[in-house]
Amino acid sequence: MTIKDLAAQTGYSVGTVSRVLNNQPHVSLQARESILRAAEESGFQLNANAQQLKQQHGSAIITICKGAGNELFNSLLVALQSRIDQTEYPLVVDYIDENENEVRRAVRLCQEKKPRGILFLGGNQENFRRDFHLIHLPCVLVTSSAEQLPFQNLSSVTSDDVLAGRLAVEHLAALGHTKIVVIGGQRSISDTTALRYAGCQAAFREHGIAFDPEQDYEACRFSFEGGFRAAQVLLERNRDFTALFAMSDVMAIGAIRALRDAGKRVPEDVSVIGLDGLDIGQYTLPRLSTVAQSVETLARESLTLLCQAIENGASARHKTIPVTVLEKESVASLL
Amino acid sequence: MTIKDLAAQTGYSVGTVSRVLNNQPHVSLQARESILRAAEESGFQLNANAQQLKQQHGSAIITICKGAGNELFNSLLVALQSRIDQTEYPLVVDYIDENENEVRRAVRLCQEKKPRGILFLGGNQENFRRDFHLIHLPCVLVTSSAEQLPFQNLSSVTSDDVLAGRLAVEHLAALGHTKIVVIGGQRSISDTTALRYAGCQAAFREHGIAFDPEQDYEACRFSFEGGFRAAQVLLERNRDFTALFAMSDVMAIGAIRALRDAGKRVPEDVSVIGLDGLDIGQYTLPRLSTVAQSVETLARESLTLLCQAIENGASARHKTIPVTVLEKESVASLL
DNA sequence: TTGTATGCGTTATCAA
DNA sequence: TTGATAACGCATACAA
Numbered sequence: 001m002t003i004k005d006l007a008a009q010t011g012y013s014v015g016t017v018s019r020v021l022n023n024q025p026h027v028s029l030q031a032r033e034s035i036l037r038a039a040e041e042s043g044f045q046l047n048a049n050a051q052q053l054k055q056q057h058g059s060a061i062i063t064i065c066k067g068a069g070n071e072l073f074n075s076l077l078v079a080l081q082s083r084i085d086q087t088e089y090p091l092v093v094d095y096i097d098e099n100e101n102e103v104r105r106a107v108r109l110c111q112e113k114k115p116r117g118i119l120f121l122g123g124n125q126e127n128f129r130r131d132f133h134l135i136h137l138p139c140v141l142v143t144s145s146a147e148q149l150p151f152q153n154l155s156s157v158t159s160d161d162v163l164a165g166r167l168a169v170e171h172l173a174a175l176g177h178t179k180i181v182v183i184g185g186q187r188s189i190s191d192t193t194a195l196r197y198a199g200c201q202a203a204f205r206e207h208g209i210a211f212d213p214e215q216d217y218e219a220c221r222f223s224f225e226g227g228f229r230a231a232q233v234l235l236e237r238n239r240d241f242t243a244l245f246a247m248s249d250v251m252a253i254g255a256i257r258a259l260r261d262a263g264k265r266v267p268e269d270v271s272v273i274g275l276d277g278l279d280i281g282q283y284t285l286p287r288l289s290t291v292a293q294s295v296e297t298l299a300r301e302s303l304t305l306l307c308q309a310i311e312n313g314a315s316a317r318h319k320t321i322p323v324t325v326l327e328k329e330s331v332a333s334l335l
Numbered sequence: 336m337t338i339k340d341l342a343a344q345t346g347y348s349v350g351t352v353s354r355v356l357n358n359q360p361h362v363s364l365q366a367r368e369s370i371l372r373a374a375e376e377s378g379f380q381l382n383a384n385a386q387q388l389k390q391q392h393g394s395a396i397i398t399i400c401k402g403a404g405n406e407l408f409n410s411l412l413v414a415l416q417s418r419i420d421q422t423e424y425p426l427v428v429d430y431i432d433e434n435e436n437e438v439r440r441a442v443r444l445c446q447e448k449k450p451r452g453i454l455f456l457g458g459n460q461e462n463f464r465r466d467f468h469l470i471h472l473p474c475v476l477v478t479s480s481a482e483q484l485p486f487q488n489l490s491s492v493t494s495d496d497v498l499a500g501r502l503a504v505e506h507l508a509a510l511g512h513t514k515i516v517v518i519g520g521q522r523s524i525s526d527t528t529a530l531r532y533a534g535c536q537a538a539f540r541e542h543g544i545a546f547d548p549e550q551d552y553e554a555c556r557f558s559f560e561g562g563f564r565a566a567q568v569l570l571e572r573n574r575d576f577t578a579l580f581a582m583s584d585v586m587a588i589g590a591i592r593a594l595r596d597a598g599k600r601v602p603e604d605v606s607v608i609g610l611d612g613l614d615i616g617q618y619t620l621p622r623l624s625t626v627a628q629s630v631e632t633l634a635r636e637s638l639t640l641l642c643q644a645i646e647n648g649a650s651a652r653h654k655t656i657p658v659t660v661l662e663k664e665s666v667a668s669l670l
Numbered sequence: 671t672t673g674t675a676t677g678c679g680t681t682a683t684c685a686a
Numbered sequence: 687t688t689g690a691t692a693a694c695g696c697a698t699a700c701a702a
Binding site: 012013014015016019026027028031050052053054055056 | 687688689690691693694695696
């Protein structure tokens with residue numbers, strides 16, 4: 001079934017049918033109604049390939065998700081999915097490994113699918129700096145800032161990571177903790193980590209808390225396993241800490257498991273604060289105190305920015321989403 | 336850049352260029368090399384739209400994932416993603432709500448994208464029975480059996496759900512538990528739930544364990560929240576149980592939280608066994624005893640079946656993957 | 671082995 | 687307001 005058939009059926013020409021199906025003007029009401037009805041009855045759908053061949057581009061928004069096991073990205077995806085249905089664009093999700101170069105991947109996808117825009121869930125500044133000039137589509141980097149990058153077509157939406165790091169430490173400090181260790185990503189690789197780390201450091205300084213980057217910080221992957229191992233390393237160093245800040249909830253949960261395995265109770269012996277505000281944190285023992293990001297807001301703003309860029313050619317903007325401390329059960333007061 | 340340009344550049348015709356790029360025979364080694372080199376240098380990519388318009392179909396395998404928040408499906412997706420790269424097909428992931436009709440969605444996607452095959456992550460027999468005749472592509476239903484469905488193009492790969500239900504109960508029974516409650520999905524809606532339930536029931540009978548379906552079973556969604564609420568309901572009924580079987584790990588984790596909130600220790604006061612074998616279960620307190628599915632095997636078999644159907648026209652097959660009990664810390668012995 | 675030519679389903683231009 | 691027709695980039699049957 002093609003528009004040709006539809007044309008024959010209704011007695012109009014393919015041109016008229018095409019105009020009707022694309023909601024274009026200069027069609028008589030009569031023609032419009034008759035064609036629409038026929039299309040409805042036969043369940044006709046335009047052939048996307050032909051359409052996109054002609055228009056020289058596809059209609060999809062591609063989301064490149066760096067790390068399919070990333071819980072934060074998964075909940076972000078859920079939020080995106082429910083919002084995207086209100087737009088005209090299909091959402092195509094493309095998972096790549098954490099170590100893959102997301103920008104190169106995007107370049108390839110652009111040639112292959114000619115999407116309308118790209119959403120990057122996670123990304124590395126260096127990759128963007130080096131290769132993004134090859135991309136000329138509206139893009140939004142989510143959970144990592146592109147403010148320092150000189151691209152007119154690359155917006156970004158990110159939680160206030162510096163504030164998040166600061167809030168975590170301040171929450172602990174306010175409860176009397178002064179011996180604090182931190183686990184997170186590789187500061188040299190993960191921009192997000194670097195910012196959260198900077199926030200921590202500022203808070204440490206302001207509160208006069210001693211912190212030895214060599215001894216009191218341990219880098220790991222953003223996974224349960226990563227947090228588990230990092231906490232073990234910290235434990236083996238015998239730093240005698242009373243609190244641990246994990247830069248993600250999954251790390252925090254892994255760390256709590258390691259602490260318990262070492263005979264430490266949480267929060268009685270060691271307090272733990274996470275960062276993300278994932279669902280799962282509210283079902284663990286103890287419930288996880290954390291600095292929560294607003295996944296909903298991140299999703300909404302990202303899509304808004306991208307759609308505006310696609311539809312109005314709006315140029316790059318960079319949004320920062322606030323974060324809030326969620327006080328639950330994994331942090332105890334020393335006072 | 337089109338094959339026309341490439342033809343002009345190399346001095347060959349579009350026909351030859353097309354043949355080379357499609358790895359077809361009847362091309363001189365010389366032509367092949369020269370064209371391949373030119374394509375490489377300019378980073379040329381065939382226009383997928385034109386290609387697919389001509390061939391009357393796309394190249395993608397679409398995965399319809401029912402419930403973007405489903406942890407099992409997410410880990411399945413990770414496994415699929417890593418395997419799909421060894422094939423020639425791009426994997427397009429399409430998330431839909433748990434309540435949406437996955438088959439209708441598939442019908443639409445078929446018209447729009449003309450994929451090579453479809454993978455259903457989760458699905459309801461009724462939907463398939465009613466609408467699947469509209470689909471004429473190779474499909475595989477994962478985590479739910481299609482054996483009872485009369486479709487030559489619908490294979491299925493599923494864990495042995497009856498066995499899983501049975502093993503869970505037998506594990507508890509072997510440790511002396513006789514007062515057991517169960518939480519899971521809606522038996523009338525979720526086929527998976529029905530099978531696991533049947534397995535349970537068989538084990539209950541064989542071990543002479545009393546079980547009142549009205550009082551000792553509570554249905555809920557496959558989420559932390561669902562398990563949490565269901566356990567609360569069971570608790571309020573005062574059934575005085577010593578063990579709880581949750582038909583998914585996330586439910587189990589939610590249930591443990593509810594038990595703790597009610598002052599029950601796990602496993603000292605109540606034993607809990609889950610089902611799935613998700614990563615997260617090894618980082619909770621206590622570590623979750625569970626009946627593990629092999630996500631890797633599910634992914635591998637599904638893709639194998641689908642590819643065979645696409646490439647050799649293989650007809651429908653139905654595979655059952657074994658499950659195993661993972662003994663950890665959430666189940667105590669009463670003996 | 672290679673080249674030429676046709677058509678896939680659609681949109682858009684132009685003429686009517 | 688409509689209809690005819692030329693592209694879009696590619697695969698392929700057929701001719702050379």
